[in-house]
Amino acid sequence: MLKLDIKTSSNYTVTIDNSLNSFNEAVMPIIAGKKIAVICDENAKKLHIKGLKKALKGQNCYFITVKSGENSKSSKNYISLVEKLASLSFTRSDCVITFGGGVVGDLGALVASTYLRGITLVAMPTTLLSAVDSSVGGKTAINLKQGKNLLGTFYQPKAVYINTEYLQTLPNRELLSGYGEIIKYAFIDASVNYYDVKYGNYETLIYKCLKIKNAVVSKDEKEGGLRKILNLGHTFGHAIESLSSYSISHGECVVKGIKLAIELSKSLYNLDAQKVEEMYNLLTVKGHNLDVDFKMEDVIKQIYNDKKRQKNSISFIAVKDIGKVEIENILIENLTF
Ligand SMILES: NC(=O)c1ccc[n+]([C@@H]2O[C@H](COP(=O)([O-])OP(=O)(O)OC[C@H]3O[C@@H](n4cnc5c(N)ncnc54)[C@H](O)[C@@H]3O)[C@@H](O)[C@H]2O)c1
Ligand SMILES: [Zn+2]
Incomplete structure (x- = not known):
């Protein structure tokens, strides 16, 4: 216990x-x-x-x-x-x-x-x-x-x-959904790593994830700033979730969203190929499918409906490294792939 x-x-x-x-x-x-x-x-x-x-x-x-x-x-x-x-x-x-x-x-x-x-x-x-x-x-x-x-x-x-x-x-779909959020924590804070996600028992894994969430929420309960990092993968993820008419589970969409966040972060931070491969390994450690079966222009259109959008920009959570994310304000028109 x-x-x-x-x-x-x-x-x-x-x-x-x-x-x-x-x-x-x-x-x-x-x-x-x-x-x-x-x-x-x-x-x-x-x-x-x-x-x-x-x-x-x-x-x-x-x-x-x-x-x-x-x-x-x-x-x-x-x-x-x-x-x-x-x-x-x-x-x-x-x-x-x-x-x-x-x-x-x-x-x-x-x-x-x-x-x-x-x-x-x-x-x-x-x-x-x-x-x-x-x-x-x-x-x-x-x-x-x-x-x-x-x-x-x-x-x-x-x-x-x-x-x-x-x-x-x-059911497997719900497990993949939960693991999607667990993988998100591993990108936010290195205290949950690849091996924890792959082999960790539920008790320890849940404990470690909630510890990360608590560290963030205790500093910013009402999402004035820092708490936004918990939305990693969610801007794209919500767009994909909604385009799929909710047929893909939330956590699976978050993982696809993190993949797109990595794609954008590559050029923002000049991430090298080995680092990106390491990130992809973490994303797929539980067998998540990274394919996005929608046109990127439709995904971006959908982002215009995001409630976290401010005028024409969004607070986008970018990935600098595994365990290190940054809040970047980005113009929606600059979301190019
Ligand atoms: N408040 C927050 O901070 C926050 C954060 C993330 C998500 N959410 C919300 O959470 C909801 C998604 O939650 P969820 O993924 O748990 O979905 P859910 O509550 O719909 O549960 C998923 C499915 O699992 C079934 N189920 C529940 N417990 C089960 C069990 N032990 N064994 C077998 N089946 C079981 C449910 O009947 C349902 O069919 C969304 O509405 C989302 O907006 C809220
Ligand atoms: Zn979520």
């Missing part, structure tokens, strides 16, 4: 274990005696709720299921969840546990952060992506019909509990 203390506007601990053995010690003191709404992803519930129900035995729990998929991060679900809490007479001293991937994590956290102006939140991420990324950092969100993640808050949980046993049932 590993523990990581997260330092933000409010501090909390992430517990990473390969079972629910430390749940009692890590989470119970925060939730005991409260009414608990467990907002569950339908697949995570089907596969893993039995153990959690046992761990929560004797508590006043309501299990609420949310359909799997990005469409669930909707205003309709958001309103229906807060109304559910109201109809169950949840008070300020009650709490929400999110049990699922980033979809349920983002949605449930927005519910917890806004219901009665904020009630206790505990996150239990069940996908690799949510374990290494979305469960820490305090961003909550739902999608509007005008775009993804347009409505949200910054809100920190009181605890995050990661049971890596849950990751055993993830």
